[in-house]
Each structure stands twice: as structure tokens, then as C-alpha cells.
Amino acid sequence: MTHLGYLLAGWGVSLGCGALYAVRLVLRGRRLSAAVPAGQRRWMTSDTASVEEAGT
Amino acid sequence: MSAGTAGTGTGAAGTGAAGTGTGTMSTGDRRDEAATTGSRGTRLLGLGVLVGVVALILLGFFAAPADDEQRDAVRMIFVHVPSAFLTYTALLTTAVGSVMWLWKRSRWWDIVAHSAAEMGVIFCGLTLFTGSVWGRPTWNTYWDWGDVRLVTTLILLLMMVGYLALRAAGGDENAVATRAAVVGLLAAVNLPIINRSVEWWANRTLHQKSSLTDGNLEDLTLFTLFVGIVVWALFFVWAMVHRFRIGWLEHQLASVELEAALVQRRAEASAGSAEEASL
Numbered sequence: 380m381t382h383l384g385y386l387l388a389g390w391g392v393s394l395g396c397g398a399l400y401a402v403r404l405v406l407r408g409r410r411l412s413a414a415v416p417a418g419q420r421r422w423m424t425s426d427t428a429s430v431e432e433a434g435t
Numbered sequence: 436m437s438a439g440t441a442g443t444g445t446g447a448a449g450t451g452a453a454g455t456g457t458g459t460m461s462t463g464d465r466r467d468e469a470a471t472t473g474s475r476g477t478r479l480l481g482l483g484v485l486v487g488v489v490a491l492i493l494l495g496f497f498a499a500p501a502d503d504e505q506r507d508a509v510r511m512i513f514v515h516v517p518s519a520f521l522t523y524t525a526l527l528t529t530a531v532g533s534v535m536w537l538w539k540r541s542r543w544w545d546i547v548a549h550s551a552a553e554m555g556v557i558f559c560g561l562t563l564f565t566g567s568v569w570g571r572p573t574w575n576t577y578w579d580w581g582d583v584r585l586v587t588t589l590i591l592l593l594m595m596v597g598y599l600a601l602r603a604a605g606g607d608e609n610a611v612a613t614r615a616a617v618v619g620l621l622a623a624v625n626l627p628i629i630n631r632s633v634e635w636w637a638n639r640t641l642h643q644k645s646s647l648t649d650g651n652l653e654d655l656t657l658f659t660l661f662v663g664i665v666v667w668a669l670f671f672v673w674a675m676v677h678r679f680r681i682g683w684l685e686h687q688l689a690s691v692e693l694e695a696a697l698v699q700r701r702a703e704a705s706a707g708s709a710e711e712a713s714l
Binding site for chain 1: 471472473481488492495496501506507508510511514515518557560561564565568569571572670673674677678680681684685687688691
């Protein structure tokens with residue numbers, strides 16, 4: 380295969396950046412989820428469900 | 436803050452993005468999902484991305500044919516073009532979110548704009564990097580300051596980095612969102628210029644004219660390119676959902692901290708009043 384070094388650099392950096400960003404998002408999400416009270420954690424929760432969840 | 440006060444579209448996007456409806460969720464599911472920004476939908480999507488990446492590597496390196504002129508360097512197209520496509524998608528999403536923030540003052544749209552901008556920076560950076568790496572064996576240079584498409588794409592990247600810097604600088608949440616929305620819209624003006632630059636300044640670019648649909652690509656090359664765009668698009672959706680939820684949690688955390696500070700201030704004020712009264 381010709382130009383293998385260029386290909387590995389281009390593909391490697393692209394996939395590597397994607398993977399690193401994905402890991403960073405997951406870890407950041409976990410840390411923030413732990414910091415926010417349960418009742419305010421869910422952005423898609425209706426008011427009623429929020430109250431129920433906070434109660435449990 | 437409840438979802439209702441976040442602005443229009445929160446409920447619909449929340450359920451759509453998560454792939455689950457809160458109303459039908461069991462208590463176990465709720466506990467599970469509350470611990471992370473992931474959900475059953477995003478986990479399935481993530482699995483799809485992983486499978487897609489493996490398929491893309493196999494297709495890109497072993498199935499798609501080499502080019503007569505560029506030989507194997509042409510395989511860079513499978514990461515370069517999808518990155519460029521997702522740069523456009525991210526920036527358009529930022530532009531739509533910015534317009535909606537300026538129009539509706541919806542926090543939901545503001546977070547969408549911010550999330551897409553972050554990904555736009557990543558994809559734009561990857562577009563420039565893979566383009567440069569591809570350019571060396573193809574054009575015999577990593578960079579050409581005379582190439583309008585390269586320079587306008589670099590300007591776009593710098594504008595988007597400026598957008599994120601503006602966000603990170605802090606200040607009043609609404610004022611920052613408004614300023615960022617203006618920068619996001621200004622950056623979006625660049626999109627048609629970048630896209631049409633190879634036509635408008637045909638003698639000032641190393642890039643060829645738009646050629647994806649002119650039938651010059653081999654069928655398997657075109658198919659692999661399509662797979663690359665789909666895989667990158669799935670990753671974009673996955674990352675957008677997570678990034679949006681992070682943005683939402685940050686917003687909630689700021690509200691919680693503000694509330695706690697107010698409670699503390701009120702307590703100090705009442706203690707001060709009681710002390711004065713006793714004197």
C-alpha cells in the first residue's frame with residue numbers, strides 16, 4: 380500500500396480525536412450528573428415526574 | 436428549573452434525543468439514566484458507531500480500490516470529506532440555534548448552538564488536518580496560503596474557537612448567549628463562501644471543483660464515502676445528545692449554586708437583623 384504513513388496519520392488522528400472526545404463527554408456527564416440534585420437532573424422530565432422522582 | 440421553563444422544544448427534543456419517554460420509564464431505568472448522560476438510545480447509537488467505524492476501516496483500507504493517479508492516498512477521502520460535511524452540519528446547527536436564541540430566548544436552543552459549535556471546532560480541525568496530510572502526497576504541499584478554500588476554512592476554525600472562548604469567558608448568562616449567537620451567525624456566513632470558493636476562485640485553489648456527483652468516482656469508493664458520512668453523522672448525533680445533556684446539567688448546576696448562595700445571603704442578613712435588634 381502506498382502513502383501508508385499519511386493514511387495512518389490522517390485516519391489515526393481522526394478516529395483518535397473522536398474517541399477521546401467521546402470519553403471526555405461520558406466522564407464529564409458522569410461528574411455533572413453526580414453534582415446536580417436528582418430532581419433537577421433530567422431535562423426531559425415533566426414537572427409531575429420531577430416531583431415524583433425527587434420524592435423517591 | 437423545570438423543563439417547561441427552559442424554553443420551547445425542550446420536551447420534544449428531550450424525548451427524541453434520549454430515545455426514551457420519561458412517562459413510560461420504570462424507576463430502575465430512571466435511576467440508571469440519572470447517573471450518566473447516557474440512555475438506552477445513546478448506548479445503541481454508540482454501538483452502531485463502533486460497528487460502523489470497523490466497517491469503514493475494512494471498506495476504506497481493503498475493499499475500495501486505489502486511484503489511478505493518487506494511488507492509495509485517495510483513501511484519505513473517507514475521513515476528510517465526512518469531516519468537512521459534519522463541519523457544515525455543526526455550523527448550520529449552531530446558526531439555527533443562534534437564531535432561535537435571539538428570537539425565542541430559549542435556553543434549549545442556546546445549549547444546542549453551544550454543543551454544535553464545540554463539535555464544529557473538532558470537525559473543522561480534523562478537516563484541515565486530514566486535508567493537509569492528504570495534500571502532501573497529492574499536491575506536494577501541506578498548505579498553500581493562496582488557496583481560498585484552505586484560508587476561508589482556517590478563518591472559520593478561528594471564528595469558532597473565538598465563539599468557544601467567548602462562552603468560556605463567563606459573565607451574565609443571557610448576555611454571553613446573545614454575543615455568542617451573533618458570532619455563530621457571522622461564522623455561518625463563511626459556509627457558502629467555503630463551499631463555492633472552488634467555483635468562484637477556480638484559478639486560486641488547489642482543490643478540484645465539486646466532483647462527488649459527476650460519476651468519476653468508482654462505485655465502491657462512492658459507497659465507502661457514503662458509509663463514512665453516515666458513520667460520522669451517527670457519531671455527531673451521539674455526541675450532540677451527550678453534549679446537550681452536559682450543557683443542560685451545567686445550566687442546572689449554576690441555578691443550584693445561585694439558589695444556595697441566595698439562601699446563605701438571606702440567612703446572613705436575618706442573623707445580622709436579629710443581632711441589631713438585640714442591641
